[in-house]
Amino acid sequence: MAITAEPSDKPGSLWSRRPQFLTTSLLIYAALVFWAFVSLFPIYWTITTSFKTAVNVTQGHLIPFVDFTPDWRGWRSLGLSPDTILTPSxxxxxxxxxxxxxxxxxxxxxxxxxxxxxxxxxxxxxxxxxxxxxxxxxxxxxxxxxxxxxxxxxxxxxxxxxxxxxxxxxxxxxxxxxxxxxxxxxxxxxxxxxxxxxxxxxxxxxxxxxxxxxxxxxxxxxxxxxxxxxxxxxxxxxxxxxxxxxxxxxxxxxxxxxxxxxxxxxxxxxxxxxxxxxxxxxxxxxxxxxxxxxxxxxxxxxxxxxx
Missing domain, CATH: 1.10.3720.10 (MetI-like)
Structure with missing residues (x-):
């Protein structure tokens, strides 16, 4: 005789607590994703700003190739752009x-x-x-x-x-x-x-x-x-x-x-x-x-x- 286990809907069972568990996990992961975005956004802003011109900086453009076209001006000022890396600086x-x-x-x-x-x-x-x-x-x-x-x-x-x-x-x-x-x-x-x-x-x-x-x-x-x-x-x-x-x-x-x-x-x-x-x-x-x-x-x- 085979014995099978069926999900129990009684209060306090694992299956009854599953929706609550999924909701809690979703909220935790959402908070972690939000905090990761807050923590990493300054780095993203710094990297993208190095490829901006003055107009793009003052207007607050954020997304490359959408809001602005990347430019090597920042790296050129350091002599580290592709067109200046091999020249004395x-x-x-x-x-x-x-x-x-x-x-x-x-x-x-x-x-x-x-x-x-x-x-x-x-x-x-x-x-x-x-x-x-x-x-x-x-x-x-x-x-x-x-x-x-x-x-x-x-x-x-x-x-x-x-x-x-x-x-x-x-x-x-x-x-x-x-x-x-x-x-x-x-x-x-x-x-x-x-x-x-x-x-x-x-x-x-x-x-x-x-x-x-x-x-x-x-x-x-x-x-x-x-x-x-x-x-x-x-x-x-x-x-x-x-x-x-x-x-x-x-x-x-x-x-x-x-x-x-x-x-x-x-x-x-x-x-x-x-x-x-x-x-x-x-x-x-x-x-x-x-x-x-x-x-x-x-x-x-x-x-x-x-x-």
Whole structure:
């Protein structure tokens, strides 16, 4: 005798709740699509504006080949259009120099912050400290609280300090201030990573003859590597987008791309097409990082939740 299961229409059954479930899912997906549109529209506007002329910008045309015909004017102003890419261009040389400065400052500061921050986080995770009334958790929160401090408060001290140390308009000075800027985030991420690693692994390594540094380098770091990669990528993104200190502490030699984007203003107004072209070239590396390294970022930031 075959036994068949028929859908039940009783209140509380799965089939009776299906319309409500579908409605809830539809609303959630609609909200997500709307939020994705809101988040991605500035990027779309920036990219399309780099192919507009002044008339199209002022009239608010949005859809290429429908509202306006794309033009290479913005990219031509940088020497990056198809008809100028092979010819010498001082503007293109300046852009590439600012691009190189952004890479050096962001990568150098992120590497230094991860190097110092991982050591500080390991100490806060494995040892007990007492400084005045502050214990380990208070010290960790003190580091994180530095992000609340407005950068403008540090403008005068940094100007005076960098002038006396001859660090104004230098990449080394920019790397140092960027390191201080992202160091609290690195310490916070890495401390959570180290807290999830069992202390017994290091104790076993010490019993086998490893020193504290040996246990840290051979046992702890390989396990915490995803968190270090995530902290490094996040630091690069934050340093790449930083504008205040780059505009304050540089003048010509160490300028970065955000400063170059903001400089596209003159007596005749804002060159929207040039600004959009520079901004598009500036955000493309971050877009590529988000696309190809997303799994490493997620894996590093969620490693503490699954171990």
């Amino acid at each position: 001082t503007v293109r040389d300046e852009f590439l120099r600012r691009f190189f400065n952004s890479i050096v400052a962001s990568a150098g500061a992120s590497f230094l912050a991860v190097l110092i921050g991982s050591l500080a986080a390991y100490g806060l995770s494995r040892f007990t400290y007492k400084f005045l009334w502050m214990a380990n958790k208070d010290i960790s929160f003190f580091f994180l609280s530095q992000l609340i401090l407005p950068p403008v408060v540090l403008a005068m001290p940094f100007l005076v300090l960098y002038k006396n140390l001859l660090l104004l308009d230098t990449l080394i000075g920019l790397i140092l201030v960027y390191t201080l800027m992202v160091l609290p985030i690195v310490i916070w991420i890495m401390r959570d990573q180290f807290d999830t690693i069992p202390v017994e692994l290091e104790q076993a390594a010490l019993m086998d003859g490893c020193s504290i540094w040996g246990a840290y380098l051979r046992i702890v770091l390989p396990i915490a590597l995803p968190g270090m990669v995530a902290a490094f990528i996040l630091s690069v993104i934050l340093c790449w987008n930083e504008y205040f200190f780059a505009a304050l502490l540089t003048s010509s030699n160490a300028k970065t791309l955000p400063v170059m984007v903001a400089s596209q203003t003159g007596s005749q107004g804002i060159n929207w097409w040039s600004m959009a072209a520079i901004a598009t070239a500036a955000i493309m590396p971050l877009v590529l990082v988000g696309i190809f390294l997303e799994r490493y970022i997620v894996k590093g930031l969620t490693a503490g939740a699954v171990k």
